[in-house]
Amino acid sequence: xxxxxxxxxxxxxxxxxxxxxxxxxxxxxxxxxxxxxxxxxxxxxxxxxxxxxxxxxxxxxxxxxxxxxxxxxxxxxxxxxxxxxxxxxxxxxxxxxxxxxxxxxxxxxxxxxxxxxxxxxxxxxxxxxxxxxxxxxxxxxxxxxxxxxxxxxxxxxxxxxxxxxxxxxxxxxxxxxxxxxxx
Amino acid sequence: xxxxxxxxxxxxxxxxxxxxxxxxxxxxxxxxxxxxxxxxxxxxxxxxxxxxxxxxxxxxxxxxxxxxxxxxxxxxxxxxxxxxxxxxxxxxxxxxxxxxxxxxxxxxxxxxxxxxxxxxxxxxxxxxxxxxxxxxxxxxxxxxxxxxxxxxxxxxxxxxxxxxxxxxxxxxxxxxxxxxxxxxxxxxxxxxxxxxxxxxxxxxxxxxxxxxxxxxxxxxxxxxxxxxxxxxxxxxxxxxxxxxxxxxxxxxxxxxxxxxxxxxxxxxxxxxxxxxxxxxxxxxxxxxxxxxxxxxxxxxxxxxxxxxxxxxxxxxxxxxxxxxxxxxxxxxxxxxxxxxxxxxxxxxxxxxxxxxxxxxxxxxxxxxxxxxxxxxxxxxxxxxxxxxxxxxxxxxxxxxxxxxxxxxxxxxxxxxxxxx
Numbered sequence: 374x375x376x377x378x379x380x381x382x383x384x385x386x387x388x389x390x391x392x393x394x395x396x397x398x399x400x401x402x403x404x405x406x407x408x409x410x411x412x413x414x415x416x417x418x419x420x421x422x423x424x425x426x427x428x429x430x431x432x433x434x435x436x437x438x439x440x441x442x443x444x445x446x447x448x449x450x451x452x453x454x455x456x457x458x459x460x461x462x463x464x465x466x467x468x469x470x471x472x473x474x475x476x477x478x479x480x481x482x483x484x485x486x487x488x489x490x491x492x493x494x495x496x497x498x499x500x501x502x503x504x505x506x507x508x509x510x511x512x513x514x515x516x517x518x519x520x521x522x523x524x525x526x527x528x529x530x531x532x533x534x535x536x537x538x539x540x541x542x543x544x545x546x547x548x549x550x551x552x553x554x555x556x
Numbered sequence: 557x558x559x560x561x562x563x564x565x566x567x568x569x570x571x572x573x574x575x576x577x578x579x580x581x582x583x584x585x586x587x588x589x590x591x592x593x594x595x596x597x598x599x600x601x602x603x604x605x606x607x608x609x610x611x612x613x614x615x616x617x618x619x620x621x622x623x624x625x626x627x628x629x630x631x632x633x634x635x636x637x638x639x640x641x642x643x644x645x646x647x648x649x650x651x652x653x654x655x656x657x658x659x660x661x662x663x664x665x666x667x668x669x670x671x672x673x674x675x676x677x678x679x680x681x682x683x684x685x686x687x688x689x690x691x692x693x694x695x696x697x698x699x700x701x702x703x704x705x706x707x708x709x710x711x712x713x714x715x716x717x718x719x720x721x722x723x724x725x726x727x728x729x730x731x732x733x734x735x736x737x738x739x740x741x742x743x744x745x746x747x748x749x750x751x752x753x754x755x756x757x758x759x760x761x762x763x764x765x766x767x768x769x770x771x772x773x774x775x776x777x778x779x780x781x782x783x784x785x786x787x788x789x790x791x792x793x794x795x796x797x798x799x800x801x802x803x804x805x806x807x808x809x810x811x812x813x814x815x816x817x818x819x820x821x822x823x824x825x826x827x828x829x830x831x832x833x834x835x836x837x838x839x840x841x842x843x844x845x846x847x848x849x850x851x852x853x854x855x856x857x858x859x860x861x862x863x864x865x866x867x868x869x870x871x872x873x874x875x876x877x878x879x880x881x882x883x884x885x886x887x888x889x890x891x892x893x894x895x896x897x898x899x900x901x902x903x904x905x906x907x908x909x910x911x912x913x914x915x916x917x918x919x920x921x922x923x924x925x926x927x928x929x930x931x932x933x934x935x936x937x938x939x940x941x942x943x944x945x946x947x948x949x950x951x952x953x954x955x956x957x958x959x960x961x962x963x964x965x966x967x968x969x970x971x972x973x974x975x976x
Binding site for chain 2: 464465466467469470471472473474475488489493494504506509511512513546
């Protein structure tokens with residue numbers, strides 16, 4: 374059986390440089406050894422991360438009150454990052470998302486699979502696109518008042534316009550204000 | 557008269573929520589069943605007209621009335637919660653003093669609107685209906701108790717078109733003489749019977765009874781009720797919700813459980829869910845109660861009803877620690893040979909997670925634990941519930957709720973959007 378201490382480079386004091394005895398956590402000690410041997414592996418650095426933090430705190434991202442150094446010239450121009458909710462939603466309490474499944478409005482840029490943003494607080498005006506309920510079924514069409522009546526226009530030649538007669542059950546569920554397409 | 561208080565109550569709220577995205581349900585009888593599709597917890601007017609009772613177990617109801625045309629839904633609390641938050645947000649635009657009383661009710665201080673109570677309430681009603689599709693009723697009066705009375709009339713009397721005001725003595729008296737004692741807030745059948753024995757036959761007579769006599773004969777609660785009927789507010793608006801005193805997660809099982817293993821899985825699931833709720837409010841719990849019981853409605857079965865409190869060594873919000881406590885509690889409770897119907901976990905002694913004192917031998921949740929919990933919560937928020945969970949909660953969960961008639965989560969899941 375081979376004695377460990379007799380193996381070169383394991384137990385003996387390295388020649389040349391002065392040394393000191395230190396207590397190190399084993400993973401860190403192993404790391405030091407492998408560093409010296411030139412057998413360091415990529416994951417070994419984790420030994421240093423494997424120590425529980427003593428406390429935590431938050432650091433403000435940018436703070437202009439630094440006691441020394443030149444204050445950031447960008448401080449005066451700080452803006453909040455772009456918020457897509459702000460872009461897409463005007464009235465959160467009244468806004469709903471629906472998934473389009475019909476191709477009757479492709480001419481208006483609304484394709485099956487798109488997510489339409491529906492704002493129920495918007496009053497429909499001539500020419501806007503509405504999510505409507507017609508005889509109990511949902512439909513997406515362009516809203517066209519005509520005299521005393523109303524026409525729901527499709528924007529795809531293969532779909533006819535729908536004239537809304539008084540006896541049909543019709544209501545606007547909401548106005549479609551935006552549409553989102555995943556590419 | 558005291559400044560007016562409005563009670564806004566969503567009509568048949570759960571059934572109305574179901575109708576927003578499923579117009580085919582309009583005009584049809586709709587019932588919503590409790591967790592596990594047990595009892596009727598909401599009915600559309602058409603379902604009420606069929607004689608379906610509130611709280612009635614559905615399997616009994618089906619035998620009693622012809623429910624052929626009735627549309628049944630499992631409770632979709634995700635959807636109801638989202639629509640409720642929208643309604644409350646809209647109500648906040650109609651008053652500086654909003655007290656959210658429940659998922660479908662709120663009290664609004666209308667001081668300053670005295671000269672236009674009805675138009676203001678009509679505008680509120682129109683806005684909530686247009687923006688969310690939820691119909692509401694508004695009752696306005698000088699006190700909460702009378703606002704409740706006014707709301708009842710607003711809801712029942714079609715002539716009111718959803719708004720009813722009780723702001724003068726004569727109108728209040730007329731209304732109180734037209735309703736039953738049990739229509740009053742907080743008067744149950746037993747109390748009504750005792751009042752009738754004293755010759756107090758209706759709410760108007762109750763209003764005219766000496767409140768001091770009622771305090772001596774009954775209690776201060778009834779005295780306050782009478783003062784409220786007289787237009788003297790005894791219950792103020794509470795704008796800031798009181799801090800939660802406990803968090804409970806409990807469920808009935810889809811079938812009876814008898815093995816320790818399955819119960820352990822269920823209790824662990826409830827504890828993990830409670831821990832998540834706890835953290836969402838930045839709280840830590842110092843005590844836990846685990847309970848389980850057999851089916852009380854099956855007297856032919858052996859009955860067992862167990863409650864086990866567990867004191868935590870130090871208040872915690874760490875799911876791992878809470879799971880250990882839950883397991884400990886269940887081990888003390890479990891008796892073989894019974895068939896269990898329901899179990900639950902209650903967290904008590906809640907305190908702000910930041911302020912937890914460390915004990916001599918037990919450290920408060922470590923930064924590593926907190927970071928781990930934050931990561932777990934963030935993952936589950938982003939990718940859906942139970943994306944990451946503790947193995948103790950199990951994966952099969954064969955005991956899970958029956959939700960045979962669940963509608964999609966139209967407003968909270970990209971996968972379940974309404975398709976049009």
